[in-house]
Amino acid sequence: MLRRLISALAPFGAILLLLAAWHLAVVSNPGTLIPSPFRVAAGINELFHRGLLIKYIVASLFRVTWGYALAVLIAVPAGIVLGMSSRLEASFNPMIQIARPISALAWIPIAILWFGVGDLSAIFLIFLASFFPMLVTAINAVHNIDPIYLDAGRNFGLAGRELVVRIVFPAAVPQLIAGLRITLGVSGLVVVAAEMIAVTSGLGFLIVDSRNAGDRYDLVIGGMVMIGVIGLLLDRLIRQLERLDSVKWGYSGQ
């Protein structure tokens, strides 16, 4: 009982320790531009009262949701099709492997050229960044399906679409969920960069704007903290999927 309480509280202890070290470092370096945790908290509070905090969070989440959801909705079916057809995969794989290492950020000039400064550019960049990891995960998820399941499905007369819906997809779901988590992390990285350049709202904009508008480092770090907290919450949300009874089998080894 006590042990469980300690292990439940330990992460908070670690965070407190970090905050204390941060505070001490700031206090012992008078003249530094880095604000103490208290000033950052006050900054976040100020943003909240000015109505900007919620507005910027919503703006960032809006872009992430669209870019990420579009990427997942296209990459998963495409990955399943490519994963099932070695001929299609052989045709498309070189193209995927060339496009994949190009950072989504390299696309910023082209995004602005096509979509201008605004939400569409940011959504496009998040889409690109999420698409390839999700596609590759889906292809691998299909490859990793135990062939026995496919044989058993065929034995019961399944083929084509029915085989995909009743065997391939459910057998791949545990790995797809892992892919969803990784991809969401990537899209969180990209939204910040996209907002620094392509839009005038959102947490990424907040960070770069606070620096430009008078060295408000309390708001810079406040924005960073909010990104971290939101990332954690979104990851927790997706992890809920791992608790579904129909996918638990995929995580028994962990």
Added chain:
Amino acid sequence: MTGSRTKVEIRGVNKKFITDTGEVDALQQIDLDIRDGELVCLLGPSGCGKSTLLNIVGGFLPPTSGTVSIDGQVVTKPDSRRIFVFQERGVFPWLTVEGNVAFGLHSLSRAEREARIQHYVKLVGLSGFENAYPHELSGGMKQRLEVARAFAVNPDVLYLDEPFGALDSITRLVMRGELLRLWQAEKKTILFVTHDIDESVQLADRVVVMSARPGRIRRIVDIDIPHPRDFSSRRYIELRDGIFEEIGLAHRI
């Protein structure tokens, strides 16, 4: 128990595999007839091609030459009238016990489907576990689930590939009894692959003894003991020892 009509006809089946070191004769000139309702064991050491033969008969693997016909029709692909039971790894982990048993029953009416599920779940002793997922079941329970899923679609023929190999020896013995009970109740034709001599003599009407490299049929042994079989009867021991000798093993160590 066994009808005289030929169900499965294996004619001149050869199978070669290409490997890095050249061609391997996995099966050489296999001829075998299996009668309707018969329980035949394919017995042999690992590498004798017995699983390959079962996969060819099941339509999962094409023979290099020769044909397999069932009810006079040449087998070219798997068919839902003939179900292959893998070791317990074949149950679908994303479905409940009920979902697994119902897997091949989509075309039936709801009432019929429910009735079949209930019947076969009970027959394999999984009542009360209808809503459990495979990862919550023991190995023996998963194996019974896979057998129930196969029986539920009312196939003519069952292919079992060392189905009890992964189970402990006590569960294995219980499962053999269950299989015999199901077989006698439902009169299926069963082709059963095993490397366990005792298992083959306990179950089969005929034991097809195979040898390795190239995989050939060495001898076919009629097991003329009625069920239930007494493992300590003279005839049982005689037949078992005969197979031990045929394979070239002494039956004492």
